[in-house]
Structures are given as C-alpha cells and as structure tokens.
Amino acid sequence: MITNPKQTCLVLDLDDTLYKEHDYQISGLKYVEEQVLGLYDFDLKGKLLELRDQGVDDIFLELTNILNMPSSIKDSFLMMYRYHRPDIVLTPGTKIFIESVLKNLGQVVILTDGRSISQRLKLESLNLLKIPVFISEEWNSTKPDNKRFIAIMERYTTCSKFCYVADNPCKDFVAPNALDWLSICLKGDQNNIHSQDENSIKEEHLPHYWVNNLSEINIC
Numbered sequence: 001m002i003t004n005p006k007q008t009c010l011v012l013d014l015d016d017t018l019y020k021e022h023d024y025q026i027s028g029l030k031y032v033e034e035q036v037l038g039l040y041d042f043d044l045k046g047k048l049l050e051l052r053d054q055g056v057d058d059i060f061l062e063l064t065n066i067l068n069m070p071s072s073i074k075d076s077f078l079m080m081y082r083y084h085r086p087d088i089v090l091t092p093g094t095k096i097f098i099e100s101v102l103k104n105l106g107q108v109v110i111l112t113d114g115r116s117i118s119q120r121l122k123l124e125s126l127n128l129l130k131i132p133v134f135i136s137e138e139w140n141s142t143k144p145d146n147k148r149f150i151a152i153m154e155r156y157t158t159c160s161k162f163c164y165v166a167d168n169p170c171k172d173f174v175a176p177n178a179l180d181w182l183s184i185c186l187k188g189d190q191n192n193i194h195s196q197d198e199n200s201i202k203e204e205h206l207p208h209y210w211v212n213n214l215s216e217i218n219i220c
Contacts, residue, residue, distance in 0.1 A: 001182075001219070005220075006104075007106055007159055008106050008163060009106060009107040009159035010107070010165070011165070011181075012108070013172060014114070014119065014122065014123070015112065016167040016186075017166055017167045018094055018128070019126060024088055025052060026049065027084070027087040029049050029081070030049070031084040032080050033046070033048055036063070060078050061074045063077055082115060083118065083121070084121070085121055085124070087125070088125050088126060090126055096215070097217070106159045107158075108132075109133070110123070110132070111133075112133065112134070112136070113136040113142050113143055114135060116137045116138050119135045120133070134148040143174070144171045146178065149176055163184065164181055167185060169201050169205065170200075173185070173206065177204060177205060177207075184208065184217060185206075185209070186211055186214065
C-alpha cells in the first residue's frame with residue numbers, strides 16, 4: 001500500500017483517526033460538570049452526557065436553563081469545554097502504529113481541522129506534539145481546501161510520495177486525490193462523528209483504500 005517508505009510523507013488526520021472524538025466529548029462534558037459542581041455547588045449527575053446521548057443540539061444553552069442563568073453564560077461553558085485538558089489516550093494499536101511510522105517513513109505530519117488551542121491540547125494529551133501539525137484555524141483553511149496539502153508538499157521536498165489517512169470521505173480526500181496523493185480511509189463505528197456513506201460521495205473523492213484499523217496499512 002505504501003511503497004518506498006523513506007520517500008513517503010505520511011499525513012494523518014486527528015479526530016476519529018488517531019483517537020475517538022466520542023472520548024473527547026465525554027472528557028469535556030465531565031470536566032464542565034466538575035466545574036459546575038465546584039463553582040456553583042450544583043451536581044449535574046451526568047446530565048450533560050445524557051443530553052448529548054439524546055441528541056440535544058445546544059447542550060450548554062440547556063445547561064444555563066438547568067442552572068436558571070442568562071443564556072449568555074453558555075459561551076463561558078463552551079470555552080470550558082474547548083480549552084480543557086482532555087482525558088484521552090492512544091489505543092495500544094495506534095501507539096504501535098505511530099512508533100512504527102515515525103521510525104520507518106521519511107516524514108510524518110498531522111493535518112487536522114479545528115481550533116488551534118483545542119487541537120494542540122488534544123495532541124499534548126496524546127503525547128503527539130512532537131509531530132509537525134497543520135491546524136485549520138492556524139492556516140485559515142479547512143478541508144476540502146488544498147492550501148495545507150500544498151504547503152506540506154512544498155515544505156517536505158525530500159519526499160516524492162504523499163499519503164493522507166483520515167476518516168471522513170465527505171471532505172477529507174478531495175484535495176489529496178486531486179494532488180495525486182495516496183488516500184486511505186479508516187472505517188469507523190457507531191461512535192464516529194461523521195458519516196462514511198459512500199453512496200452520497202463522488203467517486204473521485206473517495207479514498208483509494210479502506211482499512212479497519214491502522215495496523216492494516218501495509219508499509220513495504
């Protein structure tokens with residue numbers, strides 16, 4: 001699948017690729033509940049997680065209703081969520097994969113959409129800050145825009161091959177496919193944030209390969 005590894009730049013998505021965003025949501029909502037208990041002496045008893053599982057669109061607006069507070073305070077709760085240090089970890093398999101590609105490939109990079117501080121706090125918790133990262137907010141560019149993909153090609157000129165591994169076929173592979181990169185989609189489960197329905201996606205935007213886990217990415 002990945003040939004000439006020493007000439008390859010492997011670019012990895014973050015959310016739902018290297019860890020489950022579902023776990024981040026749990027971490028953040030638990031953190032907000034802990035803060036509410038400490039600051040307002042109000043025990044939510046898992047109510048925010050319950051609201052998420054019920055599909056409530058604006059959990060923090062509902063929180064202000066529960067606390068009988070002005071709706072404007074929801075932004076403060078949202079900031080608590082976004083800037084907490086998440087309780088997330090790499091699975092053993094993902095950790096082994098990361099160690100292997102760092103050792104065997106020419107370059108490894110992370111390209112992720114999201115807010116600068118939030119994404120870097122995730123990387124810090126996952127012990128991945130040592131890997132170069134291209135975050136959408138820092139580049140004023142979100143997928144499927146190709147700005148960061150081109151920047152990677154221009155920066156890592158010792159690599160002649162580029163590969164993107166991600167989880168959202170609706171937008172993740174538009175740019176790399178157009179730039180003649182190898183694209184690989186990690187199949188998700190019921191907890192994935194984004195749909196992986198192939199029927200609604202143009203064929204040229206689909207990944208070249210699908211894998212059930214990162215260990216299936218062959219390096220030869």
